[in-house]
Amino acid sequence: MSPLANRLVTKMNGLGNEILVVDLRGAGFGVSAPEARAIARSKGLAFDQLMALSDPRSEGAEAYVTILNADGSEAGACGNGARCVAWTLFRDDARDEIFIETAAGRLACRRLGEWRFEVEMGAPRLAWTDIPLAKPTEDTTAIDLAFGPSGAPLLQKPAVVSMGNPHAIFFVEDFDAYDLAVIGPALEHDPIFPERANISLARIVSRDHIELKVWERGAGLTRACGSAACAALVAAARKNLTGRRATVSLPGGDLDIVWRESDDMVVMAGPVEFEFETELDPGLFADAAA
Numbered sequence: 001m002s003p004l005a006n007r008l009v010t011k012m013n014g015l016g017n018e019i020l021v022v023d024l025r026g027a028g029f030g031v032s033a034p035e036a037r038a039i040a041r042s043k044g045l046a047f048d049q050l051m052a053l054s055d056p057r058s059e060g061a062e063a064y065v066t067i068l069n070a071d072g073s074e075a076g077a078c079g080n081g082a083r084c085v086a087w088t089l090f091r092d093d094a095r096d097e098i099f100i101e102t103a104a105g106r107l108a109c110r111r112l113g114e115w116r117f118e119v120e121m122g123a124p125r126l127a128w129t130d131i132p133l134a135k136p137t138e139d140t141t142a143i144d145l146a147f148g149p150s151g152a153p154l155l156q157k158p159a160v161v162s163m164g165n166p167h168a169i170f171f172v173e174d175f176d177a178y179d180l181a182v183i184g185p186a187l188e189h190d191p192i193f194p195e196r197a198n199i200s201l202a203r204i205v206s207r208d209h210i211e212l213k214v215w216e217r218g219a220g221l222t223r224a225c226g227s228a229a230c231a232a233l234v235a236a237a238r239k240n241l242t243g244r245r246a247t248v249s250l251p252g253g254d255l256d257i258v259w260r261e262s263d264d265m266v267v268m269a270g271p272v273e274f275e276f277e278t279e280l281d282p283g284l285f286a287d288a289a290a
């Protein structure tokens with residue numbers, strides 16, 4: 001039987017990005033890719049990202065967080081998930097700031113209100129090797145990629161940004177001309193992205209407002225993606241389409257993003273929602289090798 005059987009999980013969402021948090025600190029085991037896929041396939045617990053907490057690896061951090069997409073792949077960053085993890089950690093804690101660790105680094109999380117949190121998502125990584133791209137590319141604000149969806153204007157020259165995970169952002173005017181569910185999978189798997197990529201369509205509304213839709217690597221179309229919102233603001237600011245602070249409107253709602261000049265840090269603020277807590281049914285893992 002899977003050691004995850006009967007473990008307590010917390011179902012939350014960040015702007016409709018479906019998040020499952022499982023606290024495995026002290027347990028001595030994590031969540032395997034087949035186990036993650038089995039939970040994601042289940043009726044009541046389907047998630048976009050599963051945030052698995054294990055023991056912290058450095059002084060002063062509350063937990064190390066492994067981020068798994070619905071397809072079982074691991075991601076370096078998840079902004080909406082980080083806010084949900086912060087909510088679970090702040091639940092019985094009077095402090096207003098804590099630190100979590102992820103593959104992308106140590107993130108400071110702050111409570112702004114009962115259901116609102118801020119996360120320091122790290123500095124963006126902008127070299128082609130950081131994304132990574134398959135070939136040397138000097139200008140990562142407009143890479144050599146074009147895609148011609150049927151019945152819509154050509155998509156070309158996306159900006160790319162790593163927030164600890166790879167993002168490609170196409171700035172478009174005809175925001176509603178594209179079916180991201182159709183073009184997303186092809187772009188996610190384009191050979192220019194050896195580790196695949198999260199694909200965004202962005203429309204500049206004003207110098208401090210961006211509209212964004214995201215096809216997520218390993219999860220598909222989601223209602224919101226925090227790291228994509230950070231990447232979009234960085235890409236827009238680098239292209240001088242916005243300043244270094246903007247509201248990013250996603251289908252699930254708004255995130256406030258700031259790219260701090262003083263230390264290069266990208267800071268994301270937004271809400272979370274608690275849905276329910278339950279134990280993992282042992283039956284879920286009957287075919288977890290699949």
Ligand SMILES: N[C@@H](CCC[C@H](N)C(=O)O)C(=O)O
Binds near residue numbers: 198227
């Ligand atoms: N929804 C997340 C991003 C999750 C990871 C992403 N799909 C990847 O594989 O890089 C967010 O809120 O940032």
